Amino acid sequence: MAAANHTSFTIVKCILVGVQGMEDAHTWLSVPFCSMYILALLGNGLLLFIIIKERSLHQPMFLFLAMLATSDLVLCTTTMPKTLSIFWFNAKEIVFEACVTQMFIIHFLFVAESAILLAMAFDRYIAICCPLQYSTVLTPSRIAKIAVAAAVRAFCLMASLTFLLLRLPFCGPNVISHTFCEHMGIVRLACADITLNIWYGLTVALLTTGADTVFIAVSYVLILRAVFRLPSKDARAKALGTCGSHLCVILMFYVPAFFSIFAYRFAVNSIPRPVHILLANLFAIVPPMLNPIVYGVKTKQIRERVARMFLQTRKSH
Secondary structure: OEEOOOOOEEOOEEEEOOOOOOHHHHHHHHHHHHHHHHHHHHHHHHHHHHHHHOHHHOOHHHHHHHHHHHHHHHHHHHHHHHHHHHHHHOOOEEEHHHHHHHHHHHHHHHHHHHHHHHHHHHHHHHHHHOHHHHHHHOOHHHHHHHHHHHHHHHHHHHHHHHHHHHOOOOOOOOEEOOOOOOHHHHHOOOOOOOHHHHHHHHHHHHHHHHHHHHHHHHHHHHHHHHHOOOOOHHHHHHHHHHHHHHHHHHHHHHHHHHHHHHHHHHOOOOOOHHHHHHHHHHHHHHHHHHHHHHHHHHOHHHHHHHHHHHHHHHHHO
């Protein structure tokens, strides 16, 4: 920390301590996290490659899936390299500007991914409840506008969150009990009243992910009502099958997300610190790792393309 005057300081570097209380186990912890990171890179990279290469997959559902895979790739790559460098090399220092940038990207992707999941729910609603209008409602230009709207919403909200953070004076410790920089971890370093930051962050979370969850729930109520009105049992099973992978992804995203949002603000002293840090890391890597597996297993078109690609690879050898 560098002195700015006799009474206050400006943080030059932050110290990320890793999983506080489990420093001796960092090397062992790196094994599962590194494995999950590699699987996330391979899975999402393969998914993007297949969707981009196969023109038959240039449909709304798969375009939204490509957005989700891109978001997952950036999210795990924003968090895991620093986490692993702490585990392997004890590289705990991070420049304050880089810490704030990492925080911005993580929360930006969190809000953007929530919007993508809402768009995917809307896609399933149109496909099942209004199938004859599917191609006219979800046109390429409309999908592009949805993507831009998701990015603009996330950017505006995170820019204001970052502005409120940077206006705070920092004149105390520069140690963050975490493996990566996130909003509340940085805010708690400030030597001023952070009530506004806490409540603004919570409001943003509730107005984005909270509202998105409500809209997703409404869309699935309408979907289920339409599905159970279908006369054929096979038709009902097929319709529900197309929604199964999306529901799995929704649960993997929102359950740990809401736990993290509320735990860090209202139960920070009641949850053991190592548990909270490990859960936050799992939230950053488990959904990106599992999302391509879930869609690969449950989506016939992707399964067929992956199988065909591996068969062609074996024949070429």
